[in-house]
Amino acid sequence: MDWTLLIYKTVFLVIILLVTLLVAMYSTYGERKVAAFMQDRRGPNRAGPFGLLQPLADGVKMFMKEEIIPLTANRILFILGPSIAMTTALLTGVVIPWGDTLTIAGREFPMQIADLNIGILYVFAMVSIGVYGIMIGGWASNNKYALLGSIRAASQMISYELAMGLSIVALIITTGSLSLHEIVDQQHGMNWNVFSQPLGFLIFLTCAFAETNRAPFDLPECETELIGGYHTEYSSMKLGFYLFAEYINMFISSAVIATLYFGGYNMPFIDQLGLSSNAVSLLGTFFFFLKIFGMIFLFMWIRWTLPRFRYDQLMNLGWKGLIPLAMFNIFATGVYYFFTELI
Amino acid sequence: MTFLEKIYLPAILKGMYITLKHFFSKKATINYPEQKREFSEVYRGQHVLKRDELGRERCTACGLCAVACPAEAITMISAERKPGEENLYREEKYAEVYEINMLRCIFCGDCEEACPKEAIFLTDRIVVSEYKRKPFIYGKDILVEPLDPAKRIDVSARQTENVLKFKEDNRYSHNK
Numbered sequence: 117m118d119w120t121l122l123i124y125k126t127v128f129l130v131i132i133l134l135v136t137l138l139v140a141m142y143s144t145y146g147e148r149k150v151a152a153f154m155q156d157r158r159g160p161n162r163a164g165p166f167g168l169l170q171p172l173a174d175g176v177k178m179f180m181k182e183e184i185i186p187l188t189a190n191r192i193l194f195i196l197g198p199s200i201a202m203t204t205a206l207l208t209g210v211v212i213p214w215g216d217t218l219t220i221a222g223r224e225f226p227m228q229i230a231d232l233n234i235g236i237l238y239v240f241a242m243v244s245i246g247v248y249g250i251m252i253g254g255w256a257s258n259n260k261y262a263l264l265g266s267i268r269a270a271s272q273m274i275s276y277e278l279a280m281g282l283s284i285v286a287l288i289i290t291t292g293s294l295s296l297h298e299i300v301d302q303q304h305g306m307n308w309n310v311f312s313q314p315l316g317f318l319i320f321l322t323c324a325f326a327e328t329n330r331a332p333f334d335l336p337e338c339e340t341e342l343i344g345g346y347h348t349e350y351s352s353m354k355l356g357f358y359l360f361a362e363y364i365n366m367f368i369s370s371a372v373i374a375t376l377y378f379g380g381y382n383m384p385f386i387d388q389l390g391l392s393s394n395a396v397s398l399l400g401t402f403f404f405f406l407k408i409f410g411m412i413f414l415f416m417w418i419r420w421t422l423p424r425f426r427y428d429q430l431m432n433l434g435w436k437g438l439i440p441l442a443m444f445n446i447f448a449t450g451v452y453y454f455f456t457e458l459i
Numbered sequence: 460m461t462f463l464e465k466i467y468l469p470a471i472l473k474g475m476y477i478t479l480k481h482f483f484s485k486k487a488t489i490n491y492p493e494q495k496r497e498f499s500e501v502y503r504g505q506h507v508l509k510r511d512e513l514g515r516e517r518c519t520a521c522g523l524c525a526v527a528c529p530a531e532a533i534t535m536i537s538a539e540r541k542p543g544e545e546n547l548y549r550e551e552k553y554a555e556v557y558e559i560n561m562l563r564c565i566f567c568g569d570c571e572e573a574c575p576k577e578a579i580f581l582t583d584r585i586v587v588s589e590y591k592r593k594p595f596i597y598g599k600d601i602l603v604e605p606l607d608p609a610k611r612i613d614v615s616a617r618q619t620e621n622v623l624k625f626k627e628d629n630r631y632s633h634n635k
Contacts, residue, residue: 154478156487318468421478422471 124225129210132229136209140363141171143412147363150416178356186349188258197253198350198357204246205364211235212371213297215381215401218394227381227401228297235296236284239372240277243327246365247273250329250336253358254346265345268427269336272326275434276333280323282442283316286449287376300380310377315445317377319438324373326434328365331419338424370411371404378407500616503566503581506559507612508603511549516603517578520554527573532563550576557602561586561595571617580614 145160145167152159160167185194215227232238247269254266290312291299303309310317326333337345347358374380381400391399425433463469489496498504509517520537538555540548547553571580589595604612 150482153482153486156481156484158486158488158490161490417475417478418471421474 120223121225125229128225128227129229132209132214133206136206136364136367139367139408139412140360141175143363143366144174144359145171146412147416147419150413151420154417154420175356178353181352183352183354184349186258189349190256190258193252193256194349195354197249197251197256197346198354198361199249200252201246201249201361202357202364204242204249205361205368208239208242208368209371211238211296212368212375213300213380214404216393216397218397220394226297227397231295231297234294236288236294236299236376239296240281240284243365243369244273244277246361249358249361250346253350254336257346257349259349261342261344262346262348265336265342265348268342269329269346272329272333272335272430272434275431276323276326276438279319279434279438279442280327282439282446283319283323284376286316286442286445287313287320289446289449289453296375296380300375300382303379303382305382306379306384308377308379308382313377313445313449315441316449317373319442319445320377321373322433322438324369325415325418326430328369328415329362330366330415332422332425333430334419334424335427335430366412366415367408370408370415373411374404374407378411380404380407498583501619502583503568505561505582505584505586506564506570506597506602507580507582507584507614508557508599509578509580509614510604510606510611513546513549514606514608515545515547515549516553517549517576518554518557519550519552519576519578520557521552521575523573523575524570524579527569528564529567529569530563530565532560532565533570534558534560554599557599559597559602561597562592580612580617582612582614583616584612 148170149159149167151157160170163169163173185191210229211232213226213228213231218225218227250269251266254262254264254269257263287299287309288294290309291302293299293302299309325331329336335345336342337347342348347355350358381397381404383400383403389396511517520535522535522537525531525533525535534556535554535558536556537552540551540553566581568581586595604610
């Protein structure tokens with residue numbers, strides 16, 4: 117048993133878990149600030165300097181709220197729902213390469229918890245399980261709004277997962293690998309996939325919005341029609357878990373987008389700087405997080421710009437728009453590689 | 460819809476451009492307790508019953524303000540000045556009770572226009588909120604300005620040149 121590696125992985129796992137939670141926490145703050153700024157307001161600025169303690173205050177408030185489980189609800193499933201949503205949201209971070217390898221005392225430590233050779237498929241699997249949290253929670257509430265919300269969530273997930281998967285197929289044709297680490301390594305320098313797969317990126321981005329239930333695809337929880345959708349009956353920290361899971365999902369999908377399309381921890385002109393390999397790795401991680409925050413900002417920017425889609429528009433866009441487009445993208449990519457490799 | 464409208468993207472980018480412009484624009488909100496919105500020079504807020512230079516109450520309880528008041532917010536009971544109270548009241552008759560119901564008052568300023576004794580003025584102070592209706596009936600304890608010359612309430616903003624000229628004009632003067 118390699119104890120050093122085991123300890124390192126455990127410590128790294130805990131760090132990633134904490135960072136994920138921290139980023140998700142401050143995403144709620146960021147969301148409110150971005151929303152306020154885009155509406156010419158100031159946003160939270162009372163708790164601490166610039167309102168930086170606001171997430172803490174929100175968390176405390178969530179814990180202090182009364183815990184209500186409706187009498188007609190299925191108790192076990194009612195509790196299981198948010199747990200699944202939270203767990204699956206956190207599990208995805210395992211395969212994401214947060215940085216290059218660190219060399220400490222002659223040993224190499226990769227800044228990735230598990231370099232699965234089917235990394236992308238693992239991400240998809242986790243995202244698909246995530247919808248069970250919403251479905252079970254909505255169904256167990258025994259409330260028609262919650263049920264409608266969860267049905268919407270399920271059908272939306274299925275529709276957009278297809279287009280998402282297809283857009284990834286085209287990417288895999290380009291990279292020739294399913295391992296996220298390898299995909300990032302291939303994008304060294306400015307060789308980012310977004311330039312070779314712009315259409316695939318747009319499709320993936322749109323689907324990522326739908327998968328994370330963010331506006332303009334937030335139909336499962338749309339406040340105006342379904343008074344909260346699947347989490348109508350939830351209160352206290354169980355509601356907090358659902359809301360929090362959404363922000364974790366946003367963080368993770370931003371990380372996945374940055375990994376797949378924006379070169380992960382790669383940055384331009386890094387080879388010319390002449391830094392030691394450890395410094396390059398750490399700087400790469402820093403840049404990776406910059407890219408992630410940029411993506412998170414894009415998520416929020418879109419949310420506070422666009423109105424919600426109508427349900428038939430959502431289905432039209434998914435089935436009649438994105439899936440044929442993704443198919444075309446696969447075809448075009450395939451044809452391109454068929455002919456270039458022939459020569 | 461044309462092709463460009465169907466693919467949504469140009470419209471989305473246009474919308475994002477607009478929201479980004481607002482992201483960097485000046486905020487409409489002000490940080491209230493630290494920073495207060497500037498009032499107009501002639502803002503009409505909570506009333507004050509002025510004293511004269513010697514600290515005597517100017518009000519003579521003539522009731523013109525109550526008559527002028529369109530909201531009927533002012534009530535008063537007059538009393539006769541006793542010998543020895545000359546340092547308290549300027550005229551021989553004074554207001555024993557003077558009450559303004561701040562829930563009725565519409566802050567029009569007709570009372571100060573009607574006043575022949577330059578006794579009542581509206582100031583830039585805000586009437587504070589309360590939980591009950593009763594505290595909104597302001598008596599003389601709140602309305603009359605403090606005796607201490609340092610704590611006198613400045614109403615010079617309400618006495619612009621036009622107002623002073625108007626008050627001096629014999630045709631409109633009630634003060635003779």
